[in-house]
Amino acid sequence: MTHNRSNGDSNDVDMSNMIGMFRKIADNPLSKYLLKKSLNYCEKDEAVKLESALNYYLGKTDNACYECKILSKIVGFIIKRGISGFGASEEEFNQVMDDDYWIRGLSSVLKGIALFGVTKPFVPGAPFQVVWNITKACNMRCIHCYESASTRQNDELSKNQVINGLDQMAHVGVASVAFSGGEPSIHPNILDFIKHVDDIGMCAAMATNGYTLSDEYKAEKFVNEGLEFIQISLDGINPQTHDSFRMVDGAWNNAVETIKNFVDLGIFVEVATTVTEHNLDEIPEMIDFLRDLGVNWFMLYNFIPTGNGNEVLDIDLAPEDRLNLLKTAYKENNNDMQILSTAPQYAPVAESMSSNEDNMIPTHFYNPEYTNPMLMQLAEFIGGCGAGRFYMSIEPNGDLYPCVFFPHEDDVKAGNLLENDFEDVWLKNNVLKELRDKTILKGYCRECDSRNICGGCRARAYNYFDDILAPDPGCTNNQKDWDYLKKNLSKENFSRTHNDNLILDLIDKN
DSSP, X not given: OOOOOOSOOHHHHHHHHHHHHXXXXXXXXXXXXXXXXXXXXXXXXXXXXXXXHHHHHTTSOSOOOXXXXXXXXXXXXXXXXXXXXXXXXXXXXXXXXXXXXXXXXXXXXXXXXHHHOSOSSOOOSSOSXXXXXXXXXXSOOOXXXXXXXXXXXXXXXXXXXXXXXXXXXXXXXXOEEEEESSOGGGSTTHHHXXXXXXXXXXXXXXXXXXXXXXXXXXXXXXXXXXXXXXXXXXXXXXXXHHHHHHTOTTHHHHHHHHHHHHHHHTSEEEEEEEOOTTTGXXXXXXXXXXXXXXOSEEEEEOOOOSGGGGGOGGGSOOHHHHHHHHHHHHHHXXXXXXXXXXXXXXXXXXXXXXXXXXXXXXXXXXXXXXXXXXXXXXXXXXXSOOBTTXXXXXXXXXXXXXXXXXXXXXXXXXXXXXXXXXXXXXXXXXXXXXXXXXXXXXXXXXXXXXXXXXXXXXXXXXXXXXOTTSOOTTSGGGHHHHHHHHHHOOHHHHHHHHHHTOHHHHHHHO
């Protein structure tokens, strides 16, 4: 599934020159010094100086202190050079920036330039999204649940502790918080949390099984409190497929009613399906079904052998099946509904199948359209696994992990919200630093042409091989690793081999 890039295309040369020019501007010591100064809090404007300067530059406020007004000119210069180089207009840029979420995102990009430079892959100054598993309580018993959710735990954070954590994330520039679980909709304070996220300027999102939100009145309450994005799980076109996956009769019907409710309420609706051998054949019909319902995104989730997933290893897709699934997904993409995947291999699939007419930047989490073909190279900066780079996760007790699919082990724990400063973790944690460095990957992932736009799923690598840098066995280029796993790994010895780190040693000997 490798795809060799042509080095002779004039667009590649132009884009390289443009990125080089932008790097010289942004990485200039004076620019970085001024941008770093902008990261301090402005008491007069009651905001981080960078955000105050951005809002002043965009004409969203006339009330900025003298220092922030000066800073806005510097920020404006960098922005103008960036948007002209990327073939956009200031009018298009300003239209996008009407949404405060995008202002926070841009602020995080500029903060990332100040702190990390223009790197490949790019690291923003704060996570674009934090997924907060707000409780382990759940009204289902899903066979693949990464959280092994069931009942509320005694060490779950209090309402005030959650509110303080949200304030901390807003202060460092997090753009979006997605509440998950367990089942977040049954948390007694979930509406308060959503309202607070909205009040402090972040995008409020939620991932739900949809069981309790088939009631239209209840669904509307979430939107009224500020919910902007909802992800609803649906694991098949056949109700029996979904209900057997979720271990609850009637789960499919409720989930579909919930999808309809939120489509009617007008917020952004994503449907998520964990694709396994259990439901692979139903995906084509699901695409048509969800498109007819008016869903915005259909997200195909990788199966990750963590949590309850440890007990159903045999349902994971073979690399060839995953490749064919991703090809089908890309072919079915259109303006009515984007089909995406948490499998980073989707990016090289998109790149290999794209044409001049497609006009998409191939990443696995989003395929934005573009008008300037030079923008294709942006995938080298923004593509690949985003764990610990674009997003992080928080457990109900405040533990911090690179993403929700990492097991709750000290080796991959980044900190705790009550014990560590969130920004210090983002800037200094060694696990996150390793995840951001594609040059230290192991096996074929390190030498692959698609390393920067893919690099494999780091959670799958760790859960199978006890090593965040190991190859992702879900890729056809790592077929040898997959064959070994299927031959030698059983449910009985999975925990032992995972903890003793035996698998990679054995594969290296073959």
